[in-house]
Amino acid sequence: MKEYKMICVDDQLGIRILLNEIFKDEYEVVMADSGSKAINLVKDFQPDVVLLDVKLGDMNGADVLGTINSINSNIKTIVMTGYNDDESLKRVEKLKPHMIINKPFDVNDIRSKVKEILY
Template identity: 45%
Template sequence: MDKKKVLIVDDQNGIRILLMEVFNSEGYETFQAANGKLALELVQHEAPDLVLLDMKIPGMDGLEILKHIKEINSDIKVIMMTAYGELDMIKEATDLGALMHFTKPFDIDEMRVAVKAQLRNNVVVDAQ
């Protein structure tokens, strides 16, 4: 059984490290990117099953990265991470194909459960 791949995209090093530790311990293969350029390279080369994507990233913002991810592979699941008060952007992210969002500071257990649920959904979709 292949390990599911999770890509964490956030310009804050502490958040990337925390999420990598959590999802590594859950048995996922994890990758991290601090910016859009690296994130998109990883999407192309590693084909992650799910991307945890911060909305506010210097250079290329989360919405732009999300658009590119969906252009590369529309099957990749994306969960947005946002700072408080970015509700207008959340609607746009949902329209672009993001599944859900977590507002920082998020509950790590809630996120772990959500990621697990989204990745489990993969199996159901494939079986149809």
């Protein structure tokens, strides 16, 4: 069994596939394509880390992050965004995720950032 559990939340299938490929060998990874699925997974799967996109089809990433924090404030959160001065990003920053990374991200960079917050 793998030491850490991870949820990757993005409404783009390609990003979810890429994140799964990056992390599946080291972490127990599950995917969510919406904020509501991510919240249900957080409750059931109890992850150590969540990689969360700011823009989701059904919910704003800030709302998802706030809910994750209220369920379990010990879950490490990394927010991924393709937007720099967006209003939703400002809302996310107020919720104090462990890290914010810009898309497109470098594979080795995101891998090292996850290790940095978990170890």
